[in-house]
Amino acid sequence: MKYYECDICGQRIEPKELRYVVKTTIFAAYDTLEIELTDLARDYTEEIRSLIEKMEHMDPKELQEDVFKEFSFDLCRSCQQKFLRNPLGNNARPDLPRDDLPPFDVDDFLRRLGSG
Numbered sequence: 304m305k306y307y308e309c310d311i312c313g314q315r316i317e318p319k320e321l322r323y324v325v326k327t328t329i330f331a332a333y334d335t336l337e338i339e340l341t342d343l344a345r346d347y348t349e350e351i352r353s354l355i356e357k358m359e360h361m362d363p364k365e366l367q368e369d370v371f372k373e374f375s376f377d378l379c380r381s382c383q384q385k386f387l388r389n390p391l392g393n394n395a396r397p398d399l400p401r402d403d404l405p406p407f408d409v410d411d412f413l414r415r416l417g418s419g
């Protein structure tokens with residue numbers, strides 16, 4: 304039978320257990336460009352040729368990931384709770400709560416979903 308493993312702690316997530324999916328996109332953000340008349344008048348031919356030449360020697364996957372990359376992770380409940388409190392894994396944040404998780408009853412949760 305198919306099962307998942309938490310991508311943070313490695314715990315096996317059984318099919319009946321809640322599994323959380325984190326999807327992350329990281330991309331190069333360009334601020335709005337201000338184009339002036341001198342930019343339009345400039346000849347970019349050599350600059351573009353040089354850039355293409357550099358890219359020909361680079362790994363295509365690396366080039367693509369430089370601009371855009373998507374991730375998807377499966378998390379157990381414990382890691383989901385920790386992720387919500389500190390999504391960037393910043394340990395230098397003493398203000399974040401560190402308390403233990405309340406117990407979670409999957410059957411009770413599913414019953415409540417069905418009755419709502």
Ligand SMILES: [Zn+2]
Pocket residue numbers: 309310311312313314378379380381382383
């Ligand atoms: Zn986990």
